[in-house]
Amino acid sequence: MKQISDKIQNSRPASIILTIWALCGFPLLCQLFTEWVRIGEWHETVRAFVRQLPLALLGTVVLSLIMTGIYILSRRIWISTLVVGLLMLTGSFVNFYKITYRGDPLLPKDLLLAVDAAKISSGLGLKLTYQMGFFFFFVALSVCVLLPVRSVFAKKGWKAFGARVLICLVPAALCGVYLKTVLWNKKVQTHFGVDTSQFYPMQSYQKAGFVTAFLMYFGALEPAVPEYYSPETVQAAAAALPVGEHSTQKRPDVVVVMLESYYHLDNLPGLVCDTDLTKNYDRYAKEGISGDYIPDKYSGGTESMEFGALTGFSTSFLPTGSIPYMEYVNGEFPCYPRFMKEQGYKTIALHSFDLSIYRRNEVYPAMGFDQVYGRDDFVSPAMHGNFIDDTETARKVISLYEDATADGSSVFMHTVTVQNHIPNQPGEYPEDYSVNITMPGISDYSAQSLKSVATGLRDVDDAIGILLDYFSQSDRDVVVLIFGDHQTAIGDQEGKELLDELPEFTQLSDEEKELRTHHAPYLMWSNFETRNAETAGAMPPYQLLATMLKDYNVVRPAWFDWLADTTTTLKGVNLGRVIEPDGTVGGIVAGANEKQWKVLHQQKILQYNAMFGDGSAKQRMYQ
Structure with a gap:
């Protein structure tokens, strides 16, 4: 194992390939595992994910930009993989049990209830499913493989960190523009059959997948002004x-x-x-x-x-x-x-x-x-x-x-x-x-x-x-x-x-x-x-x-x-x-x-x- 680690660490092409895989393939596969946790049956999950793939790719862009930002700041691709992997694991767990007990998926507004949910769920006896176990193993294995990957940001010190913070503004800005022009765009949502104004969003989540649907609903948090609303x-x-x-x-x-x-x-x-x-x-x-x-x-x-x-x-x-x-x-x-x-x-x-x-x-x-x-x-x-x-x-x-x-x-x-x-x-x-x-x-x-x-x-x-x-x-x-x-x-x-x-x-x-x-x-x-x-x-x-x-x-x-x-x-x-x-x-x-x-x-x-x-x-x- 140490020999493999040394080879990866000393091989720039291997580091580049693994970094690209981490930023592109890992977030896409995390979405597949999230759907597996929700659906339960592997073959049914694969069929559903193939149908969701165009929308899953839209969500992958945001996850990749987030991972890129963390990678730039931390200088370690395994850290960004670990952070996003744990977020996806947590999201899949909460989404699964919210659907189980409530019949609807995890929504952005549910984050307001994190503390309340923790108080109530302590008595529910929630258990991990084997799908969650496989998901955890995938994240852990990915992190282990990426541990020796060399960073392109080799310099240390406060000046170098300040420079990386400035560079991070680029993926952050791209993420904001992308969300506003693509995932929060009503025409895009309508094209893919997603309606963030519907009262029960389960159909949208089934069409778009957890990540993409969750991000789309983030763009619909504010109350809409009624048509023809005016003082008169x-x-x-x-x-x-x-x-x-x-x-x-x-x-x-x-x-x-x-x-x-x-x-x-x-x-x-x-x-x-x-x-x-x-x-x-x-x-x-x-x-x-x-x-x-x-x-x-x-x-x-x-x-x-x-x-x-x-x-x-x-x-x-x-x-x-x-x-x-x-x-x-x-x-x-x-x-x-x-x-x-x-x-x-x-x-x-x-x-x-x-x-x-x-x-x-x-x-x-x-x-x-x-x-x-x-x-x-x-x-x-x-x-x-x-x-x-x-x-x-x-x-x-x-x-x-x-x-x-x-x-x-x-x-x-x-x-x-x-x-x-x-x-x-x-x-x-x-x-x-x-x-x-x-x-x-x-x-x-x-x-x-x-x-x-x-x-x-x-x-x-x-x-x-x-x-x-x-x-x-x-x-x-x-x-x-x-x-x-x-x-x-x-x-x-x-x-x-x-x-x-x-x-x-x-x-x-x-x-x-x-x-x-x-x-x-x-x-x-x-x-x-x-x-x-x-x-x-x-x-x-x-x-x-x-x-x-x-x-x-x-x-x-x-x-x-x-x-x-x-x-x-x-x-x-x-x-x-x-x-x-x-x-x-x-x-x-x-x-x-x-x-x-x-x-x-x-x-x-x-x-x-x-x-x-x-x-x-x-x-x-x-x-």
């Missing part, structure tokens, strides 16, 4: 909002509860359970308004649904992969909690987990919450794994509510639970505590994971019963919105989950799979007005609170009034599609009819102005 169109849109008649609106206490990973297991054919997992939900649905809505995400991204419900803002109008709490909610942010605070209500937020996740410790005050409580405010709560039991959270809600209303004040209270958070692995609950389930044709691992999920869902239903039983006996008027944030992946193992074992699911089209995994229940109920098992149909998250407030005639701003009124034209947009007035998911947004376009155009203008513009419409929106 903002003023016209604001003027068209309804005038709030607060004197005729009811002023009960308003309680919102978002339940982690709460949904009904009706998408699992053949499931038999010895426990009624929805008895309390069903009991109160007979007195209220209930149904399924369409969440933004699958198996994660809780804050997107929370943000939509509390603000009435659509994440469909934000850059793909946006994380509003991490990016946009600062200062005095316009939303319903702030409106209620201005109406004289006490505003309380409770999350039974770490408040630093999604910056809730900063976001909640920015949204107008006067009192904010988190995991540390519970005293010796019952736990399941790392998470506080949802029934404990229900009792905490009641305790905080009683304290807040003791002086007769009106209250707006928002709660987020956490018990049913992934990983939902086998054995999360003691055997004598767990519900019993049977489901034919699935693996034992999936069956045991499903058992954990079902047990958690039973506890969630118990929490619903505790809350609504309490409020049904209250002598104060209360209106309650309860909704699950999203469905959750069950039995994740080596990139596969329970749904991947079911022919009834795997035989569906990609569109049908998306719709099957993007619905979760909601329940709107009050103790002062009984409904006869009504439904408001399917809707996006941003219509949930607006719809409930309108239906029960609860005090609300003009913005929420307008949103509820628009449901006769469309229920909203989500998953890149129009939700029709009857709740069915229609065609893509580009195919909306003229009336729907008019509503969406006004909605985009007002939301953009409130979030990113001069805010001139906010007073009218929240009057």
Whole structure:
């Protein structure tokens, strides 16, 4: 080995050839290995990569320029190989597990969640796959081969280093120009069938490969200004909002509860359970308004649904992969909690987990919450794994509510639970505590994971019963919105989950799979007005609170009034599609009819102005 090393070190042609291979061949092969990690099957990976090759070559240019810059600075080609190799290894690992648990790939905006993801993933038991092992071996072998390669930048010292820094500006400038003129060019993206504005980017990643798609989405981080946006169109849109008649609106206490990973297991054919997992939900649905809505995400991204419900803002109008709490909610942010605070209500937020996740410790005050409580405010709560039991959270809600209303004040209270958070692995609950389930044709691992999920869902239903039983006996008027944030992946193992074992699911089209995994229940109920098992149909998250407030005639701003009124034209947009007035998911947004376009155009203008513009419409929106 030493003889080979000496020959490479003393041979200038060999050094040049290996350097060229490192700068060109290595980044291309790294992309092949990244796709292998994602896909799993080697032959399928090769076929997919051949189709991706033109776009993979576009991504290779950027990686080569990055490696060139590191090489110039460090004078060692093996260092640039090691740095880029480790970045690609890390990216392939995170991308694989994000797809596994969330169903969508790693996006540039996900980098904002690096710290939060590390806190949550510590309990997931993530393991390396053998594909990742081969990838690591390839990187390590490449570095070892390149260790003896001579550098063309032989001089040492500060002057030489300064010169290399100046030379580095060349590949940096070329990289910037290349990104702007090629990878971020809409015409280039359209030519290759990549659409960075689509809500779910998996198709783009499958066409372009991880590196090229990731870099393309880097060029779409900023919110797009709506078409025809101007002071005049903002003023016209604001003027068209309804005038709030607060004197005729009811002023009960308003309680919102978002339940982690709460949904009904009706998408699992053949499931038999010895426990009624929805008895309390069903009991109160007979007195209220209930149904399924369409969440933004699958198996994660809780804050997107929370943000939509509390603000009435659509994440469909934000850059793909946006994380509003991490990016946009600062200062005095316009939303319903702030409106209620201005109406004289006490505003309380409770999350039974770490408040630093999604910056809730900063976001909640920015949204107008006067009192904010988190995991540390519970005293010796019952736990399941790392998470506080949802029934404990229900009792905490009641305790905080009683304290807040003791002086007769009106209250707006928002709660987020956490018990049913992934990983939902086998054995999360003691055997004598767990519900019993049977489901034919699935693996034992999936069956045991499903058992954990079902047990958690039973506890969630118990929490619903505790809350609504309490409020049904209250002598104060209360209106309650309860909704699950999203469905959750069950039995994740080596990139596969329970749904991947079911022919009834795997035989569906990609569109049908998306719709099957993007619905979760909601329940709107009050103790002062009984409904006869009504439904408001399917809707996006941003219509949930607006719809409930309108239906029960609860005090609300003009913005929420307008949103509820628009449901006769469309229920909203989500998953890149129009939700029709009857709740069915229609065609893509580009195919909306003229009336729907008019509503969406006004909605985009007002939301953009409130979030990113001069805010001139906010007073009218929240009057």
